[in-house]
Amino acid sequence: MTQKLPNILVTGTPGTGKTTTSEMIAEATGLTHVNVGELIKAGQFYEGYLEEYDTHILDEDKLLDEMEDLLKEGGNVVDYHTCELFPERWFDLVLVLRAQTHTLFDRMEKRGYNQKKRDENMECEIMQVVLDEARESYAPEIVVELSSDTVDEMESNVDRVKMWLDAWKSQHGF
Ligand code: ADP
Ligand code: MN
Known part of the structure; x- marks a missing residue:
């Protein structure tokens, strides 16, 4: 079969539940979870460090090269807090997770984020x-x-993705 499975992007502000949801989607559908933050760390895709903001500068080219290889086969759930850097052609479905301010606050406090990061x-x-x-x-x-x-x-979101994927598969002759 030449037809490939779709790639799904799960994006949203940190703490909205991308990683938890993506893991559940992967479990429910058999798609592969790609945690982009982990990929960046593992591959050290950095080109510098901003002392003032306590953050690394991402080496986008290196990251995108690595991801191109992973995504070309299809069948991935990609999890990252921003989405404009990825080529449009990579994704068949883009989920934006949302959470209420107080939910997000509680989650970030549990994670030990400092006030500046929480406010941001x-x-x-x-x-x-x-x-x-x-x-x-x-x-759109x-x-x-x-x-x-x-x-x-979260469970109903995962069910929705499963239904979407089943429909996609039957439309594409799987
Ligand atoms: P992200 O990857 O977007 O930063 P995580 O998946 O790591 O978010 O979730 C952050 C925290 O919030 C985790 O402790 C997770 O268990 C919890 N969480 C995420 N989504 C939900 C949800 N829909 N309902 C309840 N708790 C959630
Ligand atoms: Mn995450």
């Missing part, structure tokens, strides 16, 4: 930065906003 991420979520970015970077009909405040919502 809550503002990002309130301003729907990632949703706007996704709508600008991908065809493949971008789906999903609320992820509770475990029930």
Whole structure:
């Protein structure tokens, strides 16, 4: 068979539940979870360090080269907090996870994020930065906003993806 399985992007502000949801999608569908943050760390795809912000500067070219190899076979759930750097052609479905401000606050506090980081991420979520970015970077009909405040919502999101994938498979002759 020459037809490939689709690639799905799961994006959203840190703490909205991308990794947990992606793992559940992978388990429910057999797709492969690609955690981009982990990929960057493992491959040391950095080209510098910003002392003031305590963050590394991403080497986008190296990351994209590595991902191109992984994604060309299809069948991946890609998990990353931003989405504009990826080529549009890579993804067949883009999920933007959303959480309420107090949900996000509690999750980040549990994770030990400092106040600056919490404020930054809550503002990002309130301003729907990632949703706007996704709508600008991908065809609007493949971008789906999903609320992820509770475990029930997460489970129903996973079910929705499973149904989407089943429909996709039958449309594409799998
Ligand atoms: P992200 O990868 O987007 O930063 P995680 O998947 O690591 O987010 O989730 C952050 C925390 O919130 C984890 O402790 C996770 O168990 C919890 N969590 C994520 N999504 C939900 C949800 N829908 N309902 C309840 N807890 C959630
Ligand atoms: Mn994560």
